[in-house]
Amino acid sequence: MIFLALPDYDVLPAPLWLVTLLHVLTLTLHFAAMGCLFGGMLALFAARLPGGLENPNARKLVKLFPTLMAATVTLGVAPLLFAQLVYGKVLYSAAIVSGWFWLGVPLAAMLAYACLYAAAFTKRGPARVRVWLLLALAGLVFVSVTYSSVFSLAERPEAQKTHYAGDTSGMVWLPDVGAWIFRWLHMLTGALTVGGFFLGVLGRKDEAAWSKGKLLFTLGTGAAFVTGMIYLLTLGDVLAPFMRSAGIYSLTVGILAAVVAVPLYLMRKLVGAGVALGLGVMGMVHARHVVRDVRLEGHFDAKAIGVDPQWAVFALFAVCLVIALGAVAWMLRIFFKADAEQAA
Amino acid sequence: MPYPFWETDVGYGPLMAVIAVLHVFVSHFAIGGGLYLVVAERAARAGADLQRLAFLERLSKFFVLLSLVFGALSGVMIWFIVGLLSPAGTEALIRTFVWGWAIEWVFFIVEILAAILYYYGWKRLSARRHMAIGWIYFVAAWLSLVVINGIVTFMLTPGAWLETGEFWDGFFNPTYWPSLVMRTGICILLGGVFAVFVAGGHADRPSRLRIVRGAALWGIAGLLISAAGWLYYENVDVLSQKAFVDVAERLVLPTMAVEYMLIAGAILAGGLLVTGVFAPGLQRRPVGFVLLIAALMGFGAFEFYRESVRKPFVIHGYMYANGLRVDRVEAGAEESLLESIAYRTGDDGRDLFNYSCRSCHELEGYRAIKPFFDGTDKDYITGALAGLHAMRAPMPPFAGNAEERAKLGAWVAERVDTRPLHEIHRLEGLALGRRVFEMRCGSCHVRGGHGDVTETFEDFEAEDIDEVLSDVEMSEEMPVFSGDDKERKALIDYILSWQAEAAR
Numbered sequence: 001m002i003f004l005a006l007p008d009y010d011v012l013p014a015p016l017w018l019v020t021l022l023h024v025l026t027l028t029l030h031f032a033a034m035g036c037l038f039g040g041m042l043a044l045f046a047a048r049l050p051g052g053l054e055n056p057n058a059r060k061l062v063k064l065f066p067t068l069m070a071a072t073v074t075l076g077v078a079p080l081l082f083a084q085l086v087y088g089k090v091l092y093s094a095a096i097v098s099g100w101f102w103l104g105v106p107l108a109a110m111l112a113y114a115c116l117y118a119a120a121f122t123k124r125g126p127a128r129v130r131v132w133l134l135l136a137l138a139g140l141v142f143v144s145v146t147y148s149s150v151f152s153l154a155e156r157p158e159a160q161k162t163h164y165a166g167d168t169s170g171m172v173w174l175p176d177v178g179a180w181i182f183r184w185l186h187m188l189t190g191a192l193t194v195g196g197f198f199l200g201v202l203g204r205k206d207e208a209a210w211s212k213g214k215l216l217f218t219l220g221t222g223a224a225f226v227t228g229m230i231y232l233l234t235l236g237d238v239l240a241p242f243m244r245s246a247g248i249y250s251l252t253v254g255i256l257a258a259v260v261a262v263p264l265y266l267m268r269k270l271v272g273a274g275v276a277l278g279l280g281v282m283g284m285v286h287a288r289h290v291v292r293d294v295r296l297e298g299h300f301d302a303k304a305i306g307v308d309p310q311w312a313v314f315a316l317f318a319v320c321l322v323i324a325l326g327a328v329a330w331m332l333r334i335f336f337k338a339d340a341e342q343a344a
Numbered sequence: 345m346p347y348p349f350w351e352t353d354v355g356y357g358p359l360m361a362v363i364a365v366l367h368v369f370v371s372h373f374a375i376g377g378g379l380y381l382v383v384a385e386r387a388a389r390a391g392a393d394l395q396r397l398a399f400l401e402r403l404s405k406f407f408v409l410l411s412l413v414f415g416a417l418s419g420v421m422i423w424f425i426v427g428l429l430s431p432a433g434t435e436a437l438i439r440t441f442v443w444g445w446a447i448e449w450v451f452f453i454v455e456i457l458a459a460i461l462y463y464y465g466w467k468r469l470s471a472r473r474h475m476a477i478g479w480i481y482f483v484a485a486w487l488s489l490v491v492i493n494g495i496v497t498f499m500l501t502p503g504a505w506l507e508t509g510e511f512w513d514g515f516f517n518p519t520y521w522p523s524l525v526m527r528t529g530i531c532i533l534l535g536g537v538f539a540v541f542v543a544g545g546h547a548d549r550p551s552r553l554r555i556v557r558g559a560a561l562w563g564i565a566g567l568l569i570s571a572a573g574w575l576y577y578e579n580v581d582v583l584s585q586k587a588f589v590d591v592a593e594r595l596v597l598p599t600m601a602v603e604y605m606l607i608a609g610a611i612l613a614g615g616l617l618v619t620g621v622f623a624p625g626l627q628r629r630p631v632g633f634v635l636l637i638a639a640l641m642g643f644g645a646f647e648f649y650r651e652s653v654r655k656p657f658v659i660h661g662y663m664y665a666n667g668l669r670v671d672r673v674e675a676g677a678e679e680s681l682l683e684s685i686a687y688r689t690g691d692d693g694r695d696l697f698n699y700s701c702r703s704c705h706e707l708e709g710y711r712a713i714k715p716f717f718d719g720t721d722k723d724y725i726t727g728a729l730a731g732l733h734a735m736r737a738p739m740p741p742f743a744g745n746a747e748e749r750a751k752l753g754a755w756v757a758e759r760v761d762t763r764p765l766h767e768i769h770r771l772e773g774l775a776l777g778r779r780v781f782e783m784r785c786g787s788c789h790v791r792g793g794h795g796d797v798t799e800t801f802e803d804f805e806a807e808d809i810d811e812v813l814s815d816v817e818m819s820e821e822m823p824v825f826s827g828d829d830k831e832r833k834a835l836i837d838y839i840l841s842w843q844a845e846a847a848r
Contacts (some may be wrong), residue, residue, distance in 0.1 A: 006671050007509025009439040022446075023540065033703045067460055070412055074456050078449050083434075084427070085442050089346050092431035093687070099428050111525065113413045160348070164687050168351040168578035170428070218485055310511050313443035324450045327484075328457055331477055335461050338468045 011306040012085065014314055016280035019082050024289060027079035028282040030072065032194060035281075038140050039195020039220070041133060046192075047199060047212035048099060053126035053133075057203035062129060064202075065116040065136070086302050087154065087292070094154035097163050101146050112139030118235035144191075149174045155169020155295040182231035189227050190284070193220030193258075197277060201270055214266060221262055225255070228284070236296050247290025254283020347431040349698040355710025356429045356703055364423060365644040367418035369534070372527065372643070374399050374411035374586035375485040376535030378459070379564055381407065382478030384539070387558075389471050389815025395551035401466045403542050408463040412456065430703065432667035433658040440505075440514060441495050448491040454484035480539040489527060497523045499819050500654050506661055522580050526573025529566050530643055532610070536563025537639050540620055541632030554623040560620020560627075562633075567612055574605070574646075591653050593616075594736050594794050596602075601649035607640025610633070656738045664740035667693075673743045681744035693755020696748055707759055717756060719783055720763035722829075726753025727823020728787065734821045735787045736794040745795065780831045788822070802846065809836045 024117060040061055045243040053062065084091055095102040112135070119132035153160055153175065163172045174180070191261060193216075200213020232251075242248065258280030264273035293302065357813060381404055388396035438445070458481035460827045465474050494515035498505065504683055505514030537557035546552040591598065614681070615635045619626040658665050664673065670678075682688070685695055697707070704709045717725055730747045733741040759770060766776050782791075789795040801809065812818060813825035813832065825832060 006506060009436040011439065013439065013442055013511075031678075066412075070416070070456050070460060072418060074449075074453050077420070077452065078446065081438065081442065081445055081449070085438055088431070088435040088438065093347050096350045096428055096431065097349045099352065103421070103424055103428065106417050106424055109420070110413060110417035113417060114409075117409060117413065122684070130719070163686060164348045165689070168348070168689060170350050170352055244522065255778050310443055313447075315513050317443045318445045320447050320450045322483075324454045327454050327480055331457060331461050331480065332478075334469065334473050335465060338470075338473070340463070341469065 001121055011308040013310040015309065016086065016305070017300055018314075019086055020289065022084035023079050023086075023303075024282065024286050026075065026082065027285045028107070028278065030075040031078055031190070031281050031285065032278060033068060033071040033075050035191045035194025036146065036198045037065060037072050038137075039070065039191035039193065040065065040198050041137050041140070041195070042188075042192050043195035043199045043213070044133070045137075046216060046280065049203075049212060050208050053129045055209070057199070057206055057209040060202060061199065062133070063247070066113065066120050069109075069116050071115045073113070082132050084307070087296075087300070088152045090157060090160075090296065090300055091151075093160050094150050094156070095159050096170060097172050098146070098150050099155060101148055101170075101173045103170075105143050105146050108139040108142045112136040112143070115139065130309075135237045140342050144187060145174065145180075145184055146244050148180040148187060152176065152180040152183060152290075155292050157296070157299045178234060182234055186224060186227040186231050186284075189220055189223035193217055193224050194277065194281070197261075197265065200265070204268070205213070217265055218262055221258055225258070235291065241294045241297070242291055245290050245294060247287045247294070250282075250283045250286035250290070254280045254287060257283060301338070308343065345432070345685045345687075347698055348668075349695075350428050351467075351698065351702075351703065353677050353709070356456070357710055360422075360425060360429060363418060363421050363647070365647055366379070367415070367422050369640050369643055369648060370410055370415040372489075373534040373538050374407070374415045374459075375406045375457075375482070375489055376531030376533065376566060376815050377403075377411070377538055378478065378482040378485050378535075379532065380535035380559070381462070381540055382475055382482055384558065385475055385478060387456040389475075392408065393551075393554075395546075395548050397557055399543060399546050399555055403539060404463050404466070406542055407538075408459050409440065411782045412459060416452075418744040430658055430665070430667060432522070435665055436659060436663060437499070440511065443511070443570055444491050444495055444515065446564035448488045451491065455481060457483060459717045466478050472772070486531070489531070490524065493524050493527060494520055494597060496650075498816065499657075499659050500650060502660055502662055509661040514648050519577060519580055519658050521574055524573075526570050526646075529568070529573050530646075531566070533563050533566030533570055534639060535641075536560065536566055536616070537612070537635050539563075539630070539634055540616070540627060541629065544627050544629040549625075552627075556624040556627045559668075559716060560624070561615040563616045563620070564613065567609065569614070571609065591655055591738050594650055594738060595655070597650050597652040601645040601652060605642050605643035605649070608645065609636045612642065633788060638834025644657075649722055656740045666700060666740060666743075668743050669738065673741055678745060679743075687844065691706050691755075692748075693758075696744060696752040697755060700742060700744070700752065701739075709758075713756070715786065716783075717834050718761040719779075720757075720760070721762050722757035723826040724784060724823050725760075727826075729753055731788065731819070731821030731823070734795075736790060737787075764837050766830055766833055766834070771834075774838050774841055775835075776831065777834035777841070780827060780835040781838055784823075784835070785824065798842055798846075801844050802843060804839070806836050806840060809839050 044053075044058055049058050051060065068223020086163065115132045115136035119129045119136065122128050122132065153163070156176070159176060159179075163175050194218070196213050196216025198213075199215060200210050209340055219221070231241065232242075253307060257276045261273045261276035261280060264270075264276055296302075356735075365769045375829050380398055385400050388392075388400060458477050461469075462474065462477045462481055465477060469477070489659075494517070497519040498517050501518045502514055503517035504510070505517065540556055540563060543552055543555040546555060612635060615631070615638065617629050619635075645719065654660055656665050657663060657670075657781045658667070661670060672684075682692055682695060682701065685699055687824055689697055689698075701713065705713045708714050726749055728735075729742045729752060732739040742752070744752070765771065765779050769776075769779060771779055785797075790799050791798055804812075810832070813835070815824070824836070827835070
């Protein structure tokens with residue numbers, strides 16, 4: 001065997017723009033699902049609907065949570081995969097520094113998922129539902145905080161080294177609070193925005209649910225804007241290069257789209273509002289992506305990685321994706337059509 | 345090495361094994377169970393068997409809860425943990441197979457949605473549409489196995505990829521098809537065993553007997569397919585190549601794993617036949633649970649076999665388990681390993697131990713190295729590090745330069761008991777000599793086994809043996825004897841005793 005002729009894996013199997021595009025698209029979908037789930041739970045507790053958890057819309061929401069969890073997990077796989085493809089070196093390093101907590105993410109998600117099913121299936125009254133939901137919410141808070149912390153750390157290779165020098169056992173959790181807290185709060189308020197939107201859509205035929213959804217969506221949008229701006233201001237030295245990057249355009253589009261979504265929603269133009277909100281989320285996702293690149297300047301340059309495209313396999317992926325989307329659309333159609341037929 | 349090393353007190357092996365074995369067990373059930381559900385539903389509907397339909401609805405709830413909640417998220421957990429334990433290996437796999445994983449993700453979406461709709465659709469959808477969704481579920485789930493099987497088998501037998509670097513060469517590697525047959529059989533087997541277990545609690549006796557018998561036959565069919573897959577897998581050309589046979593002969597684990605597989609297979613075959621086909625009345629939950637445990641044991645043993653014959657690589661012939669590429673290690677004699685480590689702890693010996701040994705060995709605890717070095721000394725340990733790749737247990741060569749080897753040797757020596765063996769164990773004479781041989785020679789030379797030197801010494805006098813023990817030019821991979829005079833004499837006497845043994 002000629003060892004020196006071994007294949008090199010330090011290349012991307014597709015151009016960087018394509019990987020970035022897929023990352024941004026799939027992360028937007030993940031955030032949308034996560035917003036409906038996590039934000040939906042926050043909205044459910046914040047809304048205090050008449051009848052509490054016995055309210056028909058609250059029950060509908062509780063029954064939907066396990067499915068939303070499945071969607072959040074499933075849609076979360078691809079963006080992490082594409083992020084690891086390009087930024088593996090900094091992501092794995094940050095994850096190792098917080099090893100035990102990073103490993104706790106899927107475990108907490110699994111427990112949250114089980115609690116959501118327990119809440120959906122239990123016949124032991126709203127008090128028990130509340131307990132299961134609170135446990136699930138605690139699990140999801142852990143997941144979200146750990147994600148914000150690890151991804152913030154991934155953007156700071158020097159901080160990784162400092163923290164690793166202090167503790168090599170993977171017990172470093174939530175270091176540099178200032179680095180992640182506003183990022184996390186922005187995610188939290190963003191989720192509340194989507195959750196409020198979702199609650200309103202789900203309960204659009206019920207005045208109480210609709211007005212609570214409207215209120216939470218509007219307040220959430222405002223809060224997400226404020227926390228996002230504070231996060232932007234905490235970027236420090238990174239702010240100026242970010243302002244000169246493409247990130248500023250996506251941020252602007254994101255803010256404008258989110259602003260447009262509010263009046264559309266209030267006018268009950270829900271499809272338009274949903275599209276605008278989706279655009280808003282996508283703008284934020286791209287801006288977030290650019291912040292990472294800007295922060296990593298001097299440490300890691302994604303553009304410097306060589307490219308050796310695997311077009312044939314990519315084409316197969318594209319074909320499978322189209323077929324899968326067709327299958328998904330068909331299954332959803334017959335499922336909800338059956339629902340409508342039953343109702344009729 | 346661009347990554348920090350996770351210094352957890354829990355050994356990497358057990359951490360990975362527990363999560364991985366449970367995940368593959370549930371995920372294969374998720375495939376076979378899906379097929380069982382839809383085929384059994386078809387039969388139940390054709391026979392208007394309402395009891396069986398009620399059972400299948402209940403099974404589908406168990407199925408959805410187990411496969412979605414545990415199956416899906418334990419899969420994510422494996423992904424998370426391999427990134428922590430083997431970041432270089434994970435990066436190499438993702439860079440090589442990202443589109444494979446992306447395709448698997450697409451099937452995963454369809455699979456998850458179909459599972460949910462299948463469960464919620466029992467009373468909502470027409471029979472035809474409900475079964476159509478069941479089939480979509482099974483096809484998507486099996487296709488995700490078709491994809492992931494390519495990546496898992498690649499790690500054992502990368503085949504022509506080592507020369508071409510082409511995706512398809514790595515994907516359709518030499519063990520791809522046998523493994524797919526075997527895993528498909530395991531899926532079917534698990535679908536049947538889980539159904540037998542759930543059916544054991546079914547209240548209506550006549551219906552329970554009917555369901556148990558059907559599910560047991562289903563499980564037996566799966567067992568036969570997986571057995572055929574195993575024979576195909578074991579006899580595939582590549583596994584009979586020297587590297588694999590060598591590992592299987594040098595280590596006890598692969599042989600033990602195969603024995604466990606056979607025992608588990610026998611328990612399953614006997615259990616399914618007796619308590620499923622011939623006397624289904626005996627089949628209650630505890631019996632079903634025993635069968636589930638046997639299936640877990642057998643499947644876990646197979647995964648253990650696969651992992652152990654791959655040693656010392658994470659990607660065979662390409663990357664060692666410690667994350668070092670084979671070509672990098674080849675250059676190790678001159679290059680500095682320490683300089684390649686981006687995350688240093690300030691203790692060179694510790695860093696060298698972490699990046700060379702600790703992916704598989706703890707100092708004490710899991711696969712501890714301390715017992716192999718207690719009673720030896722710095723010179724012996726440093727010398728032994730030069731011959732790691734020649735040892736009985738397959739290991740990568742040390743990847744640092746001579747100075748780093750000495751540093752690691754000194755670091756390990758500070759942490760083991762360096763008193764002479766006769767002091768530690770209070771041994772004398774031949775018993776001491778045997779112990780000295782086991783400690784100082786046994787890693788590479790086993791009497792009647794790997795690296796046997798019995799014949800080499802059959803005509804040697806004591807002086808000749810003494811000369812061999814002190815010969816610095818004997819082999820670069822063999823440390824010069826560095827024990828005290830008492831140990832040296834005991835060792836020589838022990839080796840001479842072989843001649844007397846042979847004469848008897």
